Amino acid sequence: MRVTIVRSLVVAALAGLLLSACSKPSDKPQASREQVLAFLDDHPEVINEAAQRYELKRQKQLMAESAKAIAVRRAAIERDPHDFVANPNGKVTVTEFFDYRCPYCKASLPAIQALILQHPDIRFVFKEYPIIPDADGQIGVSLRASEAAMAAGRAGKYQSVHDAMMAMTSLDDAGIAKALRQNGLDPATTVGSADDARHIQQVRDLAKAIGATGTPTYVVGDTMIAGNSMDQLALAIEQARHAKS
Numbered sequence: 611m612r613v614t615i616v617r618s619l620v621v622a623a624l625a626g627l628l629l630s631a632c633s634k635p636s637d638k639p640q641a642s643r644e645q646v647l648a649f650l651d652d653h654p655e656v657i658n659e660a661a662q663r664y665e666l667k668r669q670k671q672l673m674a675e676s677a678k679a680i681a682v683r684r685a686a687i688e689r690d691p692h693d694f695v696a697n698p699n700g701k702v703t704v705t706e707f708f709d710y711r712c713p714y715c716k717a718s719l720p721a722i723q724a725l726i727l728q729h730p731d732i733r734f735v736f737k738e739y740p741i742i743p744d745a746d747g748q749i750g751v752s753l754r755a756s757e758a759a760m761a762a763g764r765a766g767k768y769q770s771v772h773d774a775m776m777a778m779t780s781l782d783d784a785g786i787a788k789a790l791r792q793n794g795l796d797p798a799t800t801v802g803s804a805d806d807a808r809h810i811q812q813v814r815d816l817a818k819a820i821g822a823t824g825t826p827t828y829v830v831g832d833t834m835i836a837g838n839s840m841d842q843l844a845l846a847i848e849q850a851r852h853a854k855s
Contacts, residue, residue: 677832679820686816687829692760692809693735694768696726700733702850704843705829707739707817710755710775712825714838719776721840732847736772737813739825751782756810757802758786765800767793 650657680687688703706722708715726734738760740752755775762771774789775781787797817827820834828835830846831853 676821676834680829680832680834683816683819686812687737687820688733688735690735690809690812692805693737694759694763694772695736696734696769697730697732700729700731701854702731702830702847703733703735704847705735705737707737707813707822707825707827707829708776709740709742709752709825710759711742711752711781715826716776716779718826718838718840719773723773731851736768737817738810739813739817739822739827740810741814741825751786753810754783754802755781755786757806758790758797758800760806760809761800761802762790762793762795765795767795771795 687705704725706715722734725732738756740749740756742749742752744750759768759772759775762768770793771789774792775786778785778789790797790800817823820829822829822834822836824836826838828843828846830843831850833846833849835842835846
């Protein structure tokens with residue numbers, strides 16, 4: 611849909627530009643809008659090239675804006691004491707904003723587990739970011755999963771409960787309870803607190819401020835990687851390592 615909108619904007623802009631140029635005083639006949647559009651119909655490569663250039667420029671602008679927003683919020687992104695951190699002594703920090711019901715987050719679980727286990731220099735921060743609504747439009751199961759994980763963290767079981775819930779293809783309240791029981795925790799007492807609720811809202815505000823609109827979203831240094839792109843994440847990590855060497 612966005613590509614279609616971009617192409618429409620490009621067509622309108624090109625047509626306007628050509629017509630403007632043709633409207634300057636001249637002895638030659640001026641091109642009509644229909645002629646301009648006919649030219650574009652006959653040369654679709656012009657539209658494609660312009661659309662690609664427009665999208666590239668837009669992405670660069672968004673990346674620059676995101677980098678500025680991340681830079682001034684680095685402590686909240688990387689050093690919030692409410693977040694669980696794997697490999698806390700690692701030199702390169704990777705932060706993931708995730709939702710336990712996000713299929714893309716689930717798909718990335720094996721790669722993230724391998725990253726944490728095989729690379730102790732990677733300090734991995736887990737940001738609870740429940741945004742996926744239930745059938746009634748309310749964010750219920752995702753929120754309760756995040757609260758359960760944070761409560762499990764206070765019992766020293768965050769990572770195992772996190773992985774158990776993330777590994778479930780379709781997570782519901784029964785799945786949350788199962789993940790807790792599998793790790794020796796009582797679902798009736800392993801519940802979120804008011805402090806957890808405040809922290810989750812702070813994470814939502816932080817995500818909005820840096821432009822993280824979906825899950826998973828990774829932040830490495832000033833770079834934000836949206837979506838399940840392990841190649842882009844690996845590249846950002848290597849760049850961060852090089853910067854620290």
